[in-house]
Amino acid sequence: MKKNYVTEAINLKNYPLNDNDSIVVMFSKNKGLISAVAKGVKRPKSKLGARIQMFIANKLLLSEGRNLDTIGEAQSLNTFSKIRSNLDKLSYSMYLAECINNFCSNQYNKDENSEEIYDLIYSAYEKMAQANSKEEILLCVLKFQIKLLNFLGWGIDFNTCGHCQKALDENSYFSFSINSFLCSSCYKNETGEAVRIHNKIRLFLNELSICEFFVKTKYDDVVNMLVLEKCFNFMKKYMDNLTHKKTKIFKTLEASVSV
Numbered sequence: 001m002k003k004n005y006v007t008e009a010i011n012l013k014n015y016p017l018n019d020n021d022s023i024v025v026m027f028s029k030n031k032g033l034i035s036a037v038a039k040g041v042k043r044p045k046s047k048l049g050a051r052i053q054m055f056i057a058n059k060l061l062l063s064e065g066r067n068l069d070t071i072g073e074a075q076s077l078n079t080f081s082k083i084r085s086n087l088d089k090l091s092y093s094m095y096l097a098e099c100i101n102n103f104c105s106n107q108y109n110k111d112e113n114s115e116e117i118y119d120l121i122y123s124a125y126e127k128m129a130q131a132n133s134k135e136e137i138l139l140c141v142l143k144f145q146i147k148l149l150n151f152l153g154w155g156i157d158f159n160t161c162g163h164c165q166k167a168l169d170e171n172s173y174f175s176f177s178i179n180s181f182l183c184s185s186c187y188k189n190e191t192g193e194a195v196r197i198h199n200k201i202r203l204f205l206n207e208l209s210i211c212e213f214f215v216k217t218k219y220d221d222v223v224n225m226l227v228l229e230k231c232f233n234f235m236k237k238y239m240d241n242l243t244h245k246k247t248k249i250f251k252t253l254e255a256s257v258s259v
């Protein structure tokens, strides 16, 4: 017998299944990452069509299927409409969706904390929609990256050398072969790829890691674009390295601009 269930979910991706129906990939509060069929959404009068667009949060009634669940009803909770009015907001929101897709498959997440992750995605899109500058957008993305990894058990320890466990000082490095920080003496023996991380950057990222998502840190108003972009690229590289997948969104955008 088919079972129905209700959950809240945020749309991360959708693609056509056939002439009438689409498949929506969503992150749900109860079951983590799920895919479901949205029937009849290609028809002009479909109400469901508008609700399966990217980044929309819906309350859904789903019925379980053998392979895929089907969306019965959808009631939108938040459309985060301001994300769509700005290209930076749109591209970074797509990047967040890609991170969730890459990290929240069974391999990395056992759905133990899907509610926490759902709240994080919701908060990040809320913050993204409200952002008034590129600095605010990047701060939001950085907090998201760091907190997502913390929830999934891949968080970075910004205080301790991953090799000898000593407290880090002004001279610290990050090793992409062991995916952790190194003190200067352990760095000397490191043969894989490692980069020097400025002490101020390490302390800034640590502050983002320990503060609540919506809490303003002492850095929020003073940090500049150069530092934010460096931090974003560092976190992106670390995350791409973990999943062995290069997030594609910024490449796709660069390509579409240059064509």
Ligand SMILES: [Zn+2]
Binding pocket: 161, 162, 163, 164, 165, 166, 182, 183, 184, 185, 186, 187
């Ligand atoms: Zn060490």
